[in-house]
Amino acid sequence: MKGVLVGRNVILENGEIIDILIALRDMKENKIEKITIGNKEYKYEDLLEFLKNNMKNIYEEYFIFDKLISKGYYTGAGFKFGALFRVYDKFDDPNKTHSKWILYILKGSISAGDLSSKIRVAHSTKKKLILYLDNKFLEVSWVKL
Amino acid sequence: MGEVIVKYYNNRIFADISLKKYLFGFGKEKGKVIELNPYECFYIIKKRKGILEFEKRKIKDILEIIKILKIDLVIYRVFEDLRDRGYFIKIYKNKYIIVYEKGTDIERYLCYPIHERHIIESKEINYLLELCKKLHIELLIAVVDIEGDVTYYKIKELRI
Numbered sequence: 001m002k003g004v005l006v007g008r009n010v011i012l013e014n015g016e017i018i019d020i021l022i023a024l025r026d027m028k029e030n031k032i033e034k035i036t037i038g039n040k041e042y043k044y045e046d047l048l049e050f051l052k053n054n055m056k057n058i059y060e061e062y063f064i065f066d067k068l069i070s071k072g073y074y075t076g077a078g079f080k081f082g083a084l085f086r087v088y089d090k091f092d093d094p095n096k097t098h099s100k101w102i103l104y105i106l107k108g109s110i111s112a113g114d115l116s117s118k119i120r121v122a123h124s125t126k127k128k129l130i131l132y133l134d135n136k137f138l139e140v141s142w143v144k145l
Numbered sequence: 146m147g148e149v150i151v152k153y154y155n156n157r158i159f160a161d162i163s164l165k166k167y168l169f170g171f172g173k174e175k176g177k178v179i180e181l182n183p184y185e186c187f188y189i190i191k192k193r194k195g196i197l198e199f200e201k202r203k204i205k206d207i208l209e210i211i212k213i214l215k216i217d218l219v220i221y222r223v224f225e226d227l228r229d230r231g232y233f234i235k236i237y238k239n240k241y242i243i244v245y246e247k248g249t250d251i252e253r254y255l256c257y258p259i260h261e262r263h264i265i266e267s268k269e270i271n272y273l274l275e276l277c278k279k280l281h282i283e284l285l286i287a288v289v290d291i292e293g294d295v296t297y298y299k300i301k302e303l304r305i
Contacts, residue, residue, distance in 0.1 A: 071305050109266045112259055112288045119298060130303065133267050136274070137303040143285065145230055145297050 004036045021065050078102050103130040149195035151186050158186045182236050183214040184224045223258035223287040226295040254285040261290045
């Protein structure tokens with residue numbers, strides 16, 4: 001199967017439209033062979049290199065997405081929680097359970113107020129917060145002392 | 146209880162050993178005196194309505210005491226909150242607070258006090274996590290809001 005990248009969507013030969021993150025995982029699992037960007041076709045490794053140099057945000061998102069899924073943590077959209085991803089516990093079935101974490105990337109800095117509001121969102125939806133920082137997954141939780 | 150007088154001399158703070166039972170378990174015994182750090186001293190003076198003896202003067206004014214002891218009020222607010230909750234604590238590197246498991250001498254947390262307006266840099270978090278790893282304790286961020294309330298957050302690295 002092949003696809004064409006438009007924005008951050010990949011339009012597949014069969015007419016399906018999927019996000020680039022999902023498409024990359026499908027490429028890794030050999031379900032998609034090549035993706036075209038502009039005039040050039042890319043295989044998986046070459047596409048990663050392209051993204052690393054030209055679309056750093058997507059590259060970083062995929063790095064996190066792929067790492068979690070590869071380790072057995074189902075990872076989905078975090079938009080409804082204002083987060084980057086929602087993450088299920090290891091080997092949990094997303095059709096049967098709720099996600100355990102919501103994940104944000106920490107870039108540069110975060111205000112104490114912003115941290116508080118993210119934790120509040122997580123806590124009010126019975127989840128915990130993960131801040132991704134420099135290849136580390138940091139679980140942040142409110143503590144009652 | 147008579148007056149609780151704490152003496153500040155040559156950058157060191159002492160209370161007479163006879164005052165030991167009024168010092169909330171703080172300080173280190175050194176012969177006939179108990180040596181305190183500035184935050185322990187300030188806590189004692191505040192709670193006991195005590196006096197700071199400095200350069201032959203007896204000072205009761207809180208603002209002057211804060212200046213003499215160079216108290217960071219954000220750190221102090223967290224120090225006070227933890228002690229009032231019954232935790233045994235000690236100041237570490239002049240800006241963090243080590244929190245012990247209640248009723249034990251086991252270190253549990255490294256607490257980093259910040260104001261609600263503080264911007265936490267990612268390199269700060271990295272540094273603190275390394276420090277906690279070295280000390281074999283967990284990281285706690287304590288946020289002091291404008292009303293003086295303290296909220297605690299634990300940060301730990303997940304093994305994914």
